[in-house]
Amino acid sequence: MPLLRLLRAIFAVACLGLAAATLAAPEARDNAASARPGEAVVLDIKGAIGPATSDYVIRGLEQAADRGTAMVILRIDTPGGLDTAMRDIVRAIFAAPLPVVAYVAPAGARAASAGTYITYASHVAAMAPATNLGAATPVQIGGPGAPAPRPPAGDERQPAEGKAKDGGRGENDAGEKQAPAPGIGEKAKSDAIAYIRGLAQLRGRNVEWAEKAVSEAASLSAEDALAQGIIDVIAADILELLGKIDGRTVSVVGRPLTLATRDLSVVELEPDWRTKLLAVITNPNVAYILMLVGIYGILFEFYSPGLVGPGVIGAICLLLALYAFQVLPVNYAGVALALLGVAMLTAEAFVPSFGILGLAGIAALVAGSILLMDGDVPGFTVAWGLIAGVAAASGLLFTTVLTLAVRSRRRAVVSGREGMIGAAGPVVHWSGHEGSVRVHGEVWRARARRALHPGQQIRVSEIDGLTLVVEPEGRHPDAKHGGKHSEKHSEKHGEP
Numbered sequence: 001m002p003l004l005r006l007l008r009a010i011f012a013v014a015c016l017g018l019a020a021a022t023l024a025a026p027e028a029r030d031n032a033a034s035a036r037p038g039e040a041v042v043l044d045i046k047g048a049i050g051p052a053t054s055d056y057v058i059r060g061l062e063q064a065a066d067r068g069t070a071m072v073i074l075r076i077d078t079p080g081g082l083d084t085a086m087r088d089i090v091r092a093i094f095a096a097p098l099p100v101v102a103y104v105a106p107a108g109a110r111a112a113s114a115g116t117y118i119t120y121a122s123h124v125a126a127m128a129p130a131t132n133l134g135a136a137t138p139v140q141i142g143g144p145g146a147p148a149p150r151p152p153a154g155d156e157r158q159p160a161e162g163k164a165k166d167g168g169r170g171e172n173d174a175g176e177k178q179a180p181a182p183g184i185g186e187k188a189k190s191d192a193i194a195y196i197r198g199l200a201q202l203r204g205r206n207v208e209w210a211e212k213a214v215s216e217a218a219s220l221s222a223e224d225a226l227a228q229g230i231i232d233v234i235a236a237d238i239l240e241l242l243g244k245i246d247g248r249t250v251s252v253v254g255r256p257l258t259l260a261t262r263d264l265s266v267v268e269l270e271p272d273w274r275t276k277l278l279a280v281i282t283n284p285n286v287a288y289i290l291m292l293v294g295i296y297g298i299l300f301e302f303y304s305p306g307l308v309g310p311g312v313i314g315a316i317c318l319l320l321a322l323y324a325f326q327v328l329p330v331n332y333a334g335v336a337l338a339l340l341g342v343a344m345l346t347a348e349a350f351v352p353s354f355g356i357l358g359l360a361g362i363a364a365l366v367a368g369s370i371l372l373m374d375g376d377v378p379g380f381t382v383a384w385g386l387i388a389g390v391a392a393a394s395g396l397l398f399t400t401v402l403t404l405a406v407r408s409r410r411r412a413v414v415s416g417r418e419g420m421i422g423a424a425g426p427v428v429h430w431s432g433h434e435g436s437v438r439v440h441g442e443v444w445r446a447r448a449r450r451a452l453h454p455g456q457q458i459r460v461s462e463i464d465g466l467t468l469v470v471e472p473e474g475r476h477p478d479a480k481h482g483g484k485h486s487e488k489h490s491e492k493h494g495e496p
Helices: 002-033 051-066 083-095 114-121 160-166 184-203 207-215 222-227 238-245 273-281 284-303 309-327 332-348 356-372 384-410 477-481 483-492
Strands: 039-046 071-077 100-104 110-112 124-127 132-134 219-221 249-252 255-258 265-268 424-431 434-439 442-447 457-464 467-472
Touching: 039 051, 039 238, 051 071, 051 083, 051 273, 071 110, 071 114, 071 238, 083 114, 100 110, 100 114, 100 238, 110 114, 114 132, 114 184, 124 222, 124 238, 132 222, 184 207, 219 222, 238 265, 273 284, 273 309, 284 309, 284 332, 284 384, 332 356, 332 384, 356 384, 434 467
Parallel strands: 039 071, 039 265, 071 100, 100 124, 110 132, 442 467
Antiparallel strands: 132 219, 249 255, 424 434, 424 457, 434 442, 457 467
């Protein structure tokens, strides 16, 4: 039955997603229909370049090509981004059957790192005044494959194999000094240099500076970039840009094309629902929250089978988080630490560790959260405020669970043999020192040190097998009428 409910819930979520896609589809169609011949479509590359950005640009180029648009302008303002997303955009520019203009704007914008490659790859490169580009050195993200440490200058220590061959001198068979093997970071840099040199040669731009942008992280202002042949024009706005590039000849898919841009109208293509959703999911902060919600949801479902809700929500959030981690620069050591922290916090509720597991879990969760995203990739880090909030919430949860556990140990037992001690009830029948009483809705055999009468309230003091040892609770109701009546009542019931 729980499985059936889970399947129904997943089906309901899928239907809601399909309905949302259907309702949002007209927006995408309207965006595509807004592009017409004689128009220039503007696509904004703003912020860190990731999967959402590449999807938006690729789909925008396809829509513009399908409608026969004259030209696409990529308005760039980015600190950089992921290498895979950048290369997807570059490939889409090469495959586009229409000219693509890279325009670093507005004033104060930059085309750093991945933005520099996109600018070099475009058919026309332009910048607004007070903008800059460059700093295209690739950064190795965290995880396996990090470069091995290089020995310091003058350190002649070699591996055991080398010592066996050359006695530790670092020489080959010919007696020449051998350079240390390049690390992963150096290989990535060499690959990036070759890549941007190819782009510069294809578009006829400054090859030497392109190499410096990668090897030395060089940057240039718009005026210097124009003077050194890196860009084609400087324009304050898009209308000025269209006027300055009019009549320029470019090569589009191997064919020369003369631009006629002076009279083009400008249409901005906004991201559709799919791009916006992808941007939300691949936000490092959102991916981090989805991971935690997914883990806690599945744990709650295991603790209380049949609730369905926590399990469904947890599974969906965890799948979305795994998708986001697949395309984000994730340090998997950070993921492992965060998962270990959540596991310790959960175990604290079931293992009597007196707070040790809880404190260690919070420490592991915070450390894993800090390491989760590679901090060297611009725009792809988890906010410190979010990490502090999650740590505080986890600490509060841990403290609450620990407080409730301590209180439960001090609380009186309300069931079983121990729960009968101190219980109260009325006398049902009594003769001499024995009789029957009603406690917890049940009639029990009882005995007392003194005679009792029906209806009198008693309290259980101990248990002897299946017989309760009871004592009267408070004074007898008739005691207020005086001593004679009490004495007669005692003689009548055989009291001493």
